[in-house]
Amino acid sequence: MAILDILKLPDSRLKQVSQPVTQFDAALQHFIADLEATRQAGPSAVGIAAPQVACFQRMVIVDVSGRPKTPNHGYLVLINPEIVHWEGHAIGREGCLSVPDYTGNVIRATAIRLRAQDCDGQLHEFEMEGYEARAVQHEMDHLDGLLFVDRVVSRRTDLYRRKSARLD
Amino acid sequence: MAAWNMLTLVGADRSGIVAQVTRTLYQLGGNLGEASMIRLGGNFTIMLMVRGDFSTEAMLEALAPVSAKLDLRVHVDAVRGELHQHQVPNFQVRVNGADRAGIVAEVTAILAALGFNILELDSNVAGEVNQPLYLMNIQGFCDAPLKALENALAPLIAQGVAVTVTPLELMIG
Structure with missing residues (x-):
């Protein structure tokens, strides 16, 4: 396994839209292993997306099982993921391996229903909530060339929004 | 690398304060760091990290025409600047x-x-x-x-x- 180089802002390749995965072969398994090794080598990231290492294919890894009291589905390789249902929204603080030394508040759906293929191309459906749902939405944004810095809201804005429409 | 200064600015809020102040600092050769700018009770307030190869007196002098025109109160202090050391709130x-x-x-x-x-x-x-x-x-x-x-x-x-x-x-x- 190899630790891959992570693209960092302002690298414009992070804005690229990734293509669907069509080949579920040994090369894919090998890449996924490298991607996971890269995630684990970073500063406590709970997810990583293929385009963060300059592979512009629609795959992400998410694993929030290391956090106490967090509902989760364990280590997940999500290939060609699609969110088919959203519910609720909440503000949470996010950071990113591709944006070192910066964190910001982002609004995400609190619960999602997700369809994705695994490493062998098998289709699965997941119901996710909270922290895990946030991590998946963050990683899936990378597949469309979006970073959390494109979605950051000001804390002062939050205060006013909460007065009119409770967001949490 | 030049040392950081903290520029503090207050004035009645109006359009164009940020554009004119930062243009002046840019023309002086200043480089901006982290900033907080917000409207408080009808006043526009700026706390802005600035550094460059010039004295605080030179910075105030350069800003004087803009300050006079927009009726701004400006203050500059030499500060210790630490970028890339953000603390994350819990x-x-x-x-x-x-x-x-x-x-x-x-x-x-x-x-x-x-x-x-x-x-x-x-x-x-x-x-x-x-x-x-x-x-x-x-x-x-x-x-x-x-x-x-x-x-x-x-x-x-x-x-x-x-x-x-x-x-x-x-x-x-």
Whole structure:
């Protein structure tokens, strides 16, 4: 396994839209292993997306099982993921391996229903909530060339929004 | 590398303050760091890190025409600048209550006693003119557990000030 180089802002390749995965072969398994090794080598990231290492294919890894009291589905390789249902929204603080030394508040759906293929191309459906749902939405944004810095809201804005429409 | 300065600026809010001030600093050869700019009670306020190969006197002199034109009060201090060392808050404290003197002092004294370091605080006086409502939003870092913060704030809550503490979870992806 190899630790891959992570693209960092302002690298414009992070804005690229990734293509669907069509080949579920040994090369894919090998890449996924490298991607996971890269995630684990970073500063406590709970997810990583293929385009963060300059592979512009629609795959992400998410694993929030290391956090106490967090509902989760364990280590997940999500290939060609699609969110088919959203519910609720909440503000949470996010950071990113591709944006070192910066964190910001982002609004995400609190619960999602997700369809994705695994490493062998098998289709699965997941119901996710909270922290895990946030991590998946963050990683899936990378597949469309979006970073959390494109979605950051000001804390002062939050205060006013909460007065009119409770967001949490 | 030149040392950092903190430029403090206050003036009646109007369009164009940021554009004209930052253009002046750019033309002087200044490089900007982190900044906080916000409208407070009809005033526009700026706290801005600036560095460049010039003295604070030269910076004030360069800004003088813009300050005079826009009626701005400007102040500059040499400061120690530390970029790339952000602290991440782990608690948010929200406060609201009928506006009265002392709310901020009381809440923050309790937080300080537990070693809570305020990284960001903003407050507003909202509500009606004859029934002002004070709202405060604090984000900071504290080693003490949530229960300790809640217990310490309980006497204040019993006096009618609504204070809630929420842990902030950082998600890195």
